Amino acid sequence: xxxxxxxxxxxxxxxxxxxxxxxxxxxxxxxxxxxxxxxxxxxxxxxxxxxxxxxxxxxxxxxxxxxxxxxxxxxxxxxxxxxxxxxxxxxxxxxxxxxxxxxxxxxxxxxxxxxxxxxxxxxxxxxxxxxxxxxxxxxxxxxxxxxxxxxxxxxxxxxxxxxxxxxxxxxxxxxxxxxxxxxxxxxxxxxxxxxxxxxxxxxxxxxxxxxxxxxxxxxxxxxxxxxxxxxxxxxxxxxxxxxxxxxxxxxxxxxxxxxxxxxxxxxxxxxxxxxxxxxxxxxxxxxxxxxxxxxxxxxxxxxxxxxxxxxxxxxxxxxxxxxxxxxxxxxxxxxxxxxxxxxxxxxxxxxxxxxxxxxxxxxxxxxxxxxxxxxxxxxxxxxxxxxxxxxxxxxxxxxxxxxxxxxxxxxxxxxxxxxxxxxxxxxxxxxxxxxxxxxxxxxxxxxxxxxxxxxxxxxxxxxx
Numbered sequence: 453x454x455x456x457x458x459x460x461x462x463x464x465x466x467x468x469x470x471x472x473x474x475x476x477x478x479x480x481x482x483x484x485x486x487x488x489x490x491x492x493x494x495x496x497x498x499x500x501x502x503x504x505x506x507x508x509x510x511x512x513x514x515x516x517x518x519x520x521x522x523x524x525x526x527x528x529x530x531x532x533x534x535x536x537x538x539x540x541x542x543x544x545x546x547x548x549x550x551x552x553x554x555x556x557x558x559x560x561x562x563x564x565x566x567x568x569x570x571x572x573x574x575x576x577x578x579x580x581x582x583x584x585x586x587x588x589x590x591x592x593x594x595x596x597x598x599x600x601x602x603x604x605x606x607x608x609x610x611x612x613x614x615x616x617x618x619x620x621x622x623x624x625x626x627x628x629x630x631x632x633x634x635x636x637x638x639x640x641x642x643x644x645x646x647x648x649x650x651x652x653x654x655x656x657x658x659x660x661x662x663x664x665x666x667x668x669x670x671x672x673x674x675x676x677x678x679x680x681x682x683x684x685x686x687x688x689x690x691x692x693x694x695x696x697x698x699x700x701x702x703x704x705x706x707x708x709x710x711x712x713x714x715x716x717x718x719x720x721x722x723x724x725x726x727x728x729x730x731x732x733x734x735x736x737x738x739x740x741x742x743x744x745x746x747x748x749x750x751x752x753x754x755x756x757x758x759x760x761x762x763x764x765x766x767x768x769x770x771x772x773x774x775x776x777x778x779x780x781x782x783x784x785x786x787x788x789x790x791x792x793x794x795x796x797x798x799x800x801x802x803x804x805x806x807x808x809x810x811x812x813x814x815x816x817x818x819x820x821x822x823x824x825x826x827x828x829x830x831x832x833x834x835x836x837x838x839x840x841x842x843x844x845x846x847x848x849x850x851x852x853x854x855x856x857x858x859x860x861x862x863x864x865x866x867x868x869x870x871x872x873x874x875x876x877x878x879x880x881x882x883x884x885x886x887x888x889x890x891x892x893x894x895x896x897x898x899x900x901x902x903x904x905x906x907x908x909x910x911x912x913x914x915x916x
Contacts, residue, residue, distance in 0.1 A: 469745030471709040471718060474702055479738035481580045481700055481731055483594070483601045483613035491703060494615040498707035503721030504574065504625055505695065507712045507747075513694045513724045514749040516568045518777030520853045521809045526565050527780075527854025528556050529696060529725075529811070530896070531572025533888035534579040537599045540624040545631050547861025548573060549640070551893045553691070555900040562904025568694070572858070574628040575697035575723050577621045578704075579887050580731045586611075596886070600701055604886050618704045625722070629695065636693055662901060696751075699726035702742055709746060717747045727751035727782065730758075735765045744770050751780035753813065756793040760800035767806050780809040782856050786817030787836040790844065798848040812841040813856040819888065826879040828889045831869030835902055842906050855903065859891040870895040 485491045519525045530552055532539075548571070556567040577600035586595045586606070593611040596604045600621040603610030699705045699720070708722035720726055726746075730753050732739035743750045752766055763781070771779040781801075785793050801808060814837035818829045838855065845852040865882045866889035868874045883889075891899060 466745040469741075471706045471742075471745070473745070474706070474738040474742040477736060477738040477741045478734070479702060480734070481597075482702065482738075483597055485613050485615055487615075491615040494618055495703055495707045497619060498622060498704065501619075501622060502626075503708065503710065504622070504629055505721055505724050507715050507719045507721070509694070510719055510721075510724050510748050512692070513568070513570075514777040516566075516692070516777070517749050517780065517809055519566075520568055521776060521807055521851075523851050523853070524565065525568050525853075526559055526563055527568045527570065527809065527811060527856075528552065528559060528900075529570040529572065529854060530555070530857040530859045531696075532576055532860060533572075533858045533885060533890055534598050535573055535576045535624075536886060537577075537620060537624055540627055542631065544862065545573075545628055546635060546640075547893070549632055549635060549693075549861075551859065551861040551896050553640075554897055556691075558897065558900040558904060562901075563907055568854070569691060570694045570696050570725055571632075572696055574625040574632070574695040575621070577625075578698065578700040580698075580700060580729055598887075600704065615703075618701070618707075621704070622708075622722070632693060636691060694724040696725035696727065697723050699723075699728055699739065699743060700732065702738060705742060715747075718745060720746045720748050723748075725749050725751065727753065727780070729753045730755040730784075733766065735762070735769055740766065740769060749777055749780065751782050751811070753816070754781050754783045754797065756785045756789045756817070758797065760796050763797055764800060764804065767801070767804075767808065771806070771808075774807050776807055777809075779807075780811050780854075782811040782813045783841070784813035784816040784856075785837065787814075787833040787840065789817065790837055790840050794841070794844050795848055798845065798850045802848065802850055809853045810845065810850060811854040811856050812838055812852055814838045814841070815856075815858045815888075815891075822876045822879065824876060824879070826866075826876070826883060826889075828876070828879060829867045831867055831874075831891075831895055831898075834867070834891075834899070838899070838902060839906055842910060846910055855899075857891060857896065857899065858888055859893075859896040861893050864890060864892045866890050866892070867895055871898050 516525055517527065520527050531548060552569060552571060556569050559567045578598040581595040581597055583595055585592050588606055593606060593608060594602065594613065596602060596611065600617050601613050602617070705720055705722065705726070709718050709720050711718055726743065726748060727750060728739045728743060733752050734740060750770060752770070754763065767779065783794055814834045815829060818833040818837060819827055821827055841852050862884065863882060864884050865874055865878045866885050868876060868878070871894055
């Protein structure tokens with residue numbers, strides 16, 4: 453280890469932190485397991501299992517996120533609101549990867565920037581809930597907190613938190629990662645042949661034609677570059693792909709937190725890029741305590757109730773050394789509040805000169821319930837929040853460096869609007885989410901095109 457590395461380690465190692473120091477802090481959104489001994493035994497089993505990701509992958513992602521902070525990359529983070537054990541199958545995984553690749557192709561082509569591709573999968577099995585219990589016809593049971601904790605069926609056996617589910621989640625995360633890596637290494641993401649990703653599911657002709665023009669343009673660019681260099685550009689045969697999930701179930705995260713040879717500090721080796729949400733981001737809380745000590749790049753969801761002083765405190769806690777690529781702030785305000793709530797936060801961080809990656813989550817602030825009982829999100833609100841976010845950052849002299857989306861590669865009807873103009877009556881046709889509504893493949897692709905058009909229009913205004 454060099455003198456520089458020793459100095460960095462001395463400065464950056466979190467004081468008084470251990471993988472279990474979170475246990476001394478208030479922990480929200482945690483299930484109550486009936487057998488503490490069984491929980492401890494499962495944690496020991498998880499500690500002995502192989503890791504899901506590597507420290508060098510984590511550090512490579514951190515470098516890419518640092519470049520996104522500087523405007524040299526753009527982050528695309530997307531996937532399921534909550535994975536289900538039953539969806540750990542080839543078709544669901546490959547379709548999820550396919551739609552993210554298609555979106556990234558649109559962004560690469562339109563933004564003229566490399567895209568950091570991060571999936572909300574291979575570990576997104578836990579979900580926060582607004583209440584600890586659910587009542588139906590006078591029966592009170594624990595809330596469903598995701599397949600890693602309990603089952604969605606409304607009976608006492610399914611809803612009782614079961615620590616063995618953490619082992620099942622680890623196994624399915626490993627299978628998902630193995631399949632994704634096999635697809636990528638086998639040429640599934642080869643930019644020489646983006647047409648292989650298919651577009652069978654897009655029914656809107658105009659959307660499909662615009663995408664095909666981009667595919668053709670990218671293919672021409674690749675062939676032109678290879679003609680110039682006189683050989684095939686092999687780096688275009690595969691892409692970097694990273695995983696993320698909400699670090700919600702802390703006993704699981706703790707069991708996956710390890711030291712590795714030839715590296716200082718601790719890494720969460722269950723995912724490349726963990727984040728914490730609005731419900732668990734208290735400065736004195738267990739989740740913030742856990743995140744402050746790991747070397748992974750991390751993120752925090754920032755909602756409309758967060759004040760500039762609270763945000764400053766979180767930044768000081770989670771990134772005291774102002775390390776590039778370390779901290780992302782994912783704002784999720786809602787289309788109706790972003791104009792008022794976001795500018796003071798941007799101004800506070802800018803005045804302090806702190807290095808963060810600003811990311812827009814246009815999903816979670818725009819959830820509503822319909823008269824027929826479905827949770828949904830209106831595409832026009834999602835579009836509005838994205839467009840406003842770009843404008844607010846431009847006006848404030850800051851940079852929007854990415855988006856965070858809940859989406860699926862399946863033909864679902866969970867969010868209304870979009871190219872096919874889905875309505876509330878369409879929701880019952882293919883509503884499959886057990887928690888939150890997701891963009892379907894067509895709405896996801898339309899969102900990528902929206903981002904490109906918005907950035908292009910900003911560039912045209914700046915040049916005029």
